[in-house]
Amino acid sequence: MYILNFNNTAFITIALWIIGLLFILVDKKLKNARLIGNLFSIIGTLVIIGFLIFLWIEIERPPLRTLGETRLWYAMFLPIVGILTFIRWQYKWFLFYSLGLAILFLTINIINPENFDKTLMPALQSPWFVPHVIVYILSYALLGVSSVVSAWGLYLIKFKTFKPELLNKADNLVYMGFSLLTLGLLFGALWAKEAWGHYWTWDPKETWALLTWLCYLLYIHFRYKNKQKIITALWILALAFIVLLICWIGINYLAVSGYSVHTYSS
Amino acid sequence: MSNYKKIIWQYPWRYAESFIIAIALLILGFAINYIGKNTVSSIQWPVNLYLGIAIIILLLLIYFLFKKKPFVKWLSSIPAAISAICFYTFLVLLMGFIPQGSPKASGLVHEIGLSDIVSSHAFLFAQIYFLVILGLVTLRRSFPLKGNNTGFFLNHFGLWLTLFAASIGAGDLQRVTITVSKTNAVYYGVNQKGETIHDLGVAIQLKEFNIEEYSPKAFIIDNKSGDILSKQIFYLEKGNKGEIMDWEVEVDDFFEYGVCMGEKFHPVYDIGAAPAAYVITKNIKTNEINEGWISCGSFRFQGNFLKLSDRMLLVMAEPEPKKYSSKVKIYTTSGDDFETTIEVNKPVTVNGWKIYQLDYNHAMGKWSDISILELVKDPWIPVVYFGIFMLIAGALYMFWIGNKKKID
Ligand code: HEM
Numbered sequence: 001m002y003i004l005n006f007n008n009t010a011f012i013t014i015a016l017w018i019i020g021l022l023f024i025l026v027d028k029k030l031k032n033a034r035l036i037g038n039l040f041s042i043i044g045t046l047v048i049i050g051f052l053i054f055l056w057i058e059i060e061r062p063p064l065r066t067l068g069e070t071r072l073w074y075a076m077f078l079p080i081v082g083i084l085t086f087i088r089w090q091y092k093w094f095l096f097y098s099l100g101l102a103i104l105f106l107t108i109n110i111i112n113p114e115n116f117d118k119t120l121m122p123a124l125q126s127p128w129f130v131p132h133v134i135v136y137i138l139s140y141a142l143l144g145v146s147s148v149v150s151a152w153g154l155y156l157i158k159f160k161t162f163k164p165e166l167l168n169k170a171d172n173l174v175y176m177g178f179s180l181l182t183l184g185l186l187f188g189a190l191w192a193k194e195a196w197g198h199y200w201t202w203d204p205k206e207t208w209a210l211l212t213w214l215c216y217l218l219y220i221h222f223r224y225k226n227k228q229k230i231i232t233a234l235w236i237l238a239l240a241f242i243v244l245l246i247c248w249i250g251i252n253y254l255a256v257s258g259y260s261v262h263t264y265s266s
Numbered sequence: 267m268s269n270y271k272k273i274i275w276q277y278p279w280r281y282a283e284s285f286i287i288a289i290a291l292l293i294l295g296f297a298i299n300y301i302g303k304n305t306v307s308s309i310q311w312p313v314n315l316y317l318g319i320a321i322i323i324l325l326l327l328i329y330f331l332f333k334k335k336p337f338v339k340w341l342s343s344i345p346a347a348i349s350a351i352c353f354y355t356f357l358v359l360l361m362g363f364i365p366q367g368s369p370k371a372s373g374l375v376h377e378i379g380l381s382d383i384v385s386s387h388a389f390l391f392a393q394i395y396f397l398v399i400l401g402l403v404t405l406r407r408s409f410p411l412k413g414n415n416t417g418f419f420l421n422h423f424g425l426w427l428t429l430f431a432a433s434i435g436a437g438d439l440q441r442v443t444i445t446v447s448k449t450n451a452v453y454y455g456v457n458q459k460g461e462t463i464h465d466l467g468v469a470i471q472l473k474e475f476n477i478e479e480y481s482p483k484a485f486i487i488d489n490k491s492g493d494i495l496s497k498q499i500f501y502l503e504k505g506n507k508g509e510i511m512d513w514e515v516e517v518d519d520f521f522e523y524g525v526c527m528g529e530k531f532h533p534v535y536d537i538g539a540a541p542a543a544y545v546i547t548k549n550i551k552t553n554e555i556n557e558g559w560i561s562c563g564s565f566r567f568q569g570n571f572l573k574l575s576d577r578m579l580l581v582m583a584e585p586e587p588k589k590y591s592s593k594v595k596i597y598t599t600s601g602d603d604f605e606t607t608i609e610v611n612k613p614v615t616v617n618g619w620k621i622y623q624l625d626y627n628h629a630m631g632k633w634s635d636i637s638i639l640e641l642v643k644d645p646w647i648p649v650v651y652f653g654i655f656m657l658i659a660g661a662l663y664m665f666w667i668g669n670k671k672k673i674d
Contacts, residue, residue, distance in 0.1 A: 122589055122610040172668045179664040186654050186661070195611050197441060197622050197642040199650070200432070202384060207362045214355040218348065225344040246362075 009051045010106040016044030017099045024092060045079040052076060064133045068109050075102040077141040097148050128191030136184040142177030146170045147241035150234045167230060171223060178216045185209055208247035215240035277336035284349035291395055295388025299379035306390045308437030318434045329405040342403040350396045357383055357392050393433055400426045417663040424656030431653060435646025442641045446472040451597055467599045467617050474593040477632040479585035482541050482562055486511055486578050502543040502582060512550050519544040524561060531559050537633050538566025541585060545572060565629050592623055592637040619643055
């Protein structure tokens with residue numbers, strides 16, 4: 001019954017990631033350090049993937065319901081995006097960011113132990129559930145990374161060392177993240193139709209998800225014809241992420257969300 | 267930016283003009299609500315169809331006759347699009363902060379339409395402004411249609427079609443709640459405005475209502491306040507062992523349907539029978555052992571708890587439903603009757619209605635003698651779905667291509 005110990009798994013994963021990051025930090029001084037660092041990061045990520053699979057089997061439903069479970073997925077997808085992007089673009093800070101955030105998420109879960117509850121209300125038992133949430137979490141990971149690019153960009157601009165190529169990288173992340181956001185919204189709509197009879201009811205979470213979507217839509221269109229207005233673009237990107245955070249986490253604290261199928265139980 | 271300053275309202279219009287127009291529309295919308303016209307009433311079949319066709323023809327005419335005019339060029343430009351997106355975003359943002367549809371709403375916020383934004387004039391104008399701009403940019407980029415515009419077309423036309431069909435079709439959406447029972451077939455229901463609707467064309471009789479439940483959970487609660495003290499999740503299933511706070515708990519016996527007679531629970535399948543578990547607890551610190559029956563009770567029978575200490579009780583929570591469904595017999599005006607099962611997430615289609623399992627009598631739980639169903643008719647759904655599928659294709663395309671084009 002208790003083979004599945006979250007704390008041990010999380011400690012092992014965090015240790016592997018930290019070792020990986022240390023190797024990457026001493027990259028220049030040690031032969032093959034980068035390769036070893038990557039390997040450790042990948043193994044750490046595989047451990048988390050394995051844990052999620054076992055958890056899924058153990059609780060007999062996709063572990064996608066509570067905020068703690070969502071954090072687990074985030075702690076899996078952030079490293080995947082981070083490692084792939086690191087291998088492709090060689091940005092160290094990028095890997096540190098994504099693994100750092102993933103470590104943070106796991107730590108939050110260690111500090112706030114949450115039981116993995118088996119029950120799932122009938123309306124949530126639908127084939128749409130997994131694609132809906134997974135697409136969102138992937139999208140949040142990509143957009144989260146793009147927001148760090150924006151913060152980094154605002155910092156560089158202050159010291160006049162900003163290069164426009166950086167924002168082009170952010171654009172690509174936004175395009176990918178935004179298209180997944182669109183899919184998440186649409187899967188949600190199709191699901192709502194099957195479960196509740198209507199595809200859009202202006203439920204507070206829907207409203208905020210639409211807002212997030214609109215902010216990134218604004219960014220895409222602003223960038224398309226205003227390539228030279230870097231600072232405005234960076235600010236739109238940063239603000240869009242704040243809206244995303246409100247949608248994801250803040251919604252539970254807003255006055256408007258009385259009853260919502262989307263408020264996470266704990 | 268460029269070093270000459272363009273005089274405002276001189277073509278080509280850019281951001282200043284676009285935003286002034288959007289803000290003017292916003293204020294106009296608020297003003298109309300304020301003056302007294304409270305809600306925008308939705309149009310219905312067939313008026314919405316005619317209006318829809320008229321709008322499409324109008325957009326096509328505007329585009330083909332005047333596409334060289336600077337005003338029409340502006341309407342499909344990025345500054346106009348940005349102002350439309352901001353206009354729309356602003357209203358949705360208000361919706362994200364101001365509780366909507368609250369019956370107690372009053373004051374200025376209510377009078378300019380902000381307590382029910384979706385049916386306010388400002389929202390109507392935002393929608394029209396958005397759709398005109400989106401429609402014209404779609405037309406501009408679609409003639410002639412080039413291969414590398416595929417993604418653009420799927421996204422922009424898909425969104426246009428989805429929003430357009432959803433808005434003009436909104437008035438045709440019908441949602442009727444009907445409460446069915448075993449005694450006789452019910453042929454009427456209540457719509458969202460609270461009116462009773464008789465001409466449904468179907469009648470429904472409940473044959474059997476079924477709930478499948480998860481095993482109930484055990485909690486430790488405070489004797490006085492009734493607050494739940496334990497955080498662990500412990501399922502009451504025969505043979506289950508675990509720890510709750512300072513107690514080792516073991517389930518020695520469990521009945522899904524139990525009735526208490528004298529001191530003991532017996533497995534009895536009768537109306538109101540509730541789950542019951544015989545538990546043995548051992549305090550880890552003091553080794554004190556307690557045992558006894560616990561049950562969550564039902565509308566008919568009292569529950570039972572186990573006293574662990576002066577302050578703490580071990581209780582059973584009511585089991586949560588895993589699935590619920592209604593076996594029903596449906597009679598239609600065309601004369602064919604049939605039996606079917608309606609379950610959450612698995613609606614049934616009859617005579618243009620989709621029938622959803624909505625609710626039941628919670629006080630009676632699994633012994634509920636009624637089932638609440640919802641009948642939904644949404645004739646525009648195929649058009650909306652067509653738009654949604656284009657959008658899905660557009661999103662996949664966008665994910666695949668990224669913004670590579672512009673990097674090169
Ligand atoms: C599903 C939502 C949308 C997506 C994914 C999307 C995506 C894009 C992209 C990627 C471009 C760059 C052009 C290109 O790559 O060829 C673009 C251009 C444009 N979009 Fe959108 N857009 C969406 C919604 C809208 C909306 C709602 C409007 C207007 C209200 C709009 C108006 C425009 C305009 C005016 C352009 C410039 C076209 C040109 O000048 O050629 N778009 N859009």
